[in-house]
Amino acid sequence: MSYAKRSRQEMAQRLAADIHDGAYVNLGIGLPTLVADHLPKDREIFLHSENGILGMGPAPAPGDIDTDLLNAGKQPVTLLPGGAFFHHADSFAMIRGGHLDICVLGAFQVSASGDIANWSTGEPDAIPAVGGAMDLAVGAKNIWVMMEHLTRKGESKIVARCTYPLTGVGVVKRVYTDLAVIDITANGLVAYDLVPGLGLDELQGVTGLPLNAAFSA
Template identity: 70%
Template sequence: MNKFTRDQMAARVAQDIPEGAYVNLGIGLPTKVADHLPADREVFLHSENGLLGMGPAPATGQEDEDLINAGKQPVTLLTGGAYCHHGDSFAMMRGGHLDICVLGAFQVASNGDLANWHTGAPDAIPAVGGAMDLAIGAKQVFVMMDHQTKTGESKIVTHCSYPLTGMACVNRIYTDLAVLDVTLQGLAVREMAPGLSFEELQAVTGAPLLPLK
């Protein structure tokens, strides 16, 4: 089955981020989006640990150990970028000042419910972090994730079985198989990986899909 690569997924998300947007990139896969934003498009990247105006990952050997994102990965700061207090950074998130956040997920339900902080495993450390603030505070929530778990279970479901991060908050889902819009009618297929049929996509998805128009 043909799949989008992680770089193709990141480039596809970057394509949907408009000029002048204030955007938070979540820990993990979403951080790759920073490397695919067009150089001629002004986008203000926010990190919850107190950065605004974050740039792409630095070249090897050019890392600054004091300049990291929320996932403790080295980043760059663009000209005009700023540092701020952690409290101010969360005020931006909670106050509706972010246009888009891009988050990873364990599960997304067909109504846009998001579960991305805990699988319910007894030995896991519960730490929702800023995900809840982002899911509710951002004007649009994009999820970027693999379509299935490593054991072949769909991460797109009718109802989430994991603890929720936010209810009915996801607007669009980007996976290695498709781009889906969360609509009042259900999950609408916007794009599919090359060579993938609707029937094949539906067969590996745990919720009903609306065909590509």
């Protein structure tokens, strides 16, 4: 059967629809930042940035850039009315202390037991850089990963065991891919919202791991 993968914008839209009214949310660098453009207009959602912002707004108009107002990706942003600034120790207390409802991270791999690898390819000559990824991975109440289902070579990024260096152990609760949404549960992987035309058997085939259907979805 033929099917179309979700575009990056469609993935962001699908994920954003699951963020509840009043949620405190951190969007990781890369793919997850797209989610900010799709937050449901009828909900108030607080975006957190590691470098010290709650209530982060969209990018400013070109003439309104303030070099003292950056996001964690070091891009210029704005502050919403009611937003706040704070120092790094407070910011990571919010993260590590479990005060964020949702953190969305990109990843190289996610394991069936919720391990995440997203900070290093492990190549010997790579410049290592971790930033706040390991703090976010252990800290937020819900770690959601947003990533393409397959590598460019067609290998599943959802794996039995991560082969890349780990960022966090057993922390990921849900993965949004360009093929489906997959919950990582104590009873295994539960797949739902598959793209139209894609069957569970075929998804299981490309993933290479047992997938359960969600009956309530």
